[in-house]
Each structure stands twice: as C-alpha cells, then as structure tokens.
Amino acid sequence: QLQLVESGGGLVQPGGSLRLSCAASGFTLDYYALGWFRQAPGKEREGVSCISSSGANTNYADSVKGRFTISRDNAKNTVYLQMNSLKPEDTAVYYCAADRASWVNCRPDLFGSWGQRTQVTVSS
Numbered sequence: 149q150l151q152l153v154e155s156g157g158g159l160v161q162p163g164g165s166l167r168l169s170c171a172a173s174g175f176t177l178d179y180y181a182l183g184w185f186r187q188a189p190g191k192e193r194e195g196v197s198c199i200s201s202s203g204a205n206t207n208y209a210d211s212v213k214g215r216f217t218i219s220r221d222n223a224k225n226t227v228y229l230q231m232n233s234l235k236p237e238d239t240a241v242y243y244c245a246a247d248r249a250s251w252v253n254c255r256p257d258l259f260g261s262w263g264q265r266t267q268v269t270v271s272s
Contacts, residue, residue: 150174150261154244157266160234164270168229170244170263177201181247182220182227185256186240186268195254196242197229207254211237234270241265 156168168184183198197208197218206218217230227244243266245259252258 150246152244152246152261152263154242154263154266157242157268159269159271161272162235162270164234165230165232166234166268168231168242168244168266168268170227170229172225172246176222177220177225177227177246178222179248179250180261181249181252181259182218183245183247183254183259184218184227184229185243185245185259186238187243188237188240191240193243193256195256198252198254199227200251202250205251209254231268234268236270238268239270240268242268 151173154170160166179201184196185193186196187193199206199218203220215233220227244263246261247259
C-alpha cells in the first residue's frame with residue numbers, strides 16, 4: 149500500500165528554521181515527481197515547491213523563493229523541505245505529495261498520492 153508520512157513540523161519563532169521530511173513506503177519514489185503543499189485556515193491548498201523524479205528540476209512559490217529548499221534522497225525514499233527565515237504567514241498545514249510522472253506542474257490537482265499532513269506554526 150502506497151503511503152507517505154510527513155514529519156518535522158512544529159512551533160518555531162519568526163526567523164527560525166524547520167526541516168520537513170516525507171518518507172514513502174509501499175513504493176519507490178524513483179519515478180515520481182514530488183511536491184510540498186500547504187493550506188492555511190480559510191485558504192486554498194497551494195503548491196510550495198516541487199521536484200522532478202531525477203531531482204534536476206525544482207520550482208518554488210514566489211513567497212518562499214530564497215528561503216525554502218526542496219531535496220530528495222531516493223536511496224532513503226524520502227523528500228525534504230528545508231525552511232529557513234520562517235515568517236508567520238508560513239503557518240499552515242503542510243502536505244507532501246507524489247505523482248507517477250517525471251515532472252508535473254506544482255498544482256495540487258495534478259498529484260495523486262498524499263501524506264497525512266504536518267502542522268507548521270510560526271509565532272513568537
């Protein structure tokens with residue numbers, strides 16, 4: 149059974165850092181595009197960052213460029229999101245997702261497999 153499990157969320161002060169991890173089980177991530185998405189209360193789910201199956205291509209939402217870094221370790225079947233210089237507006241529930249394709253646009257409707265979510269709260 150295909151499963152994605154996020155970890156690494158929590159409460160952090162503005163300017164702080166967190167690293168989210170998403171481990172896959174039941175399948176290998178080698179042939180999947182991967183993405184991180186978030187949803188804040190009252191807002192639609194949005195793409196934060198996505199990475200191609202090879203890791204060669206990435207993209208980022210304008211709001212996180214220069215602060216967040218997506219990476220993947222296919223040997224560990226895991227994708228990461230390093231989040232630096234966190235702001236209160238980064239507060240949201242974060243999801244990882246996978247799609248059986250080498251690359252897709254970073255849109256939630258294009259991803260078929262989802263993790264259960266992890267909460268990130270940025271507050272002093």
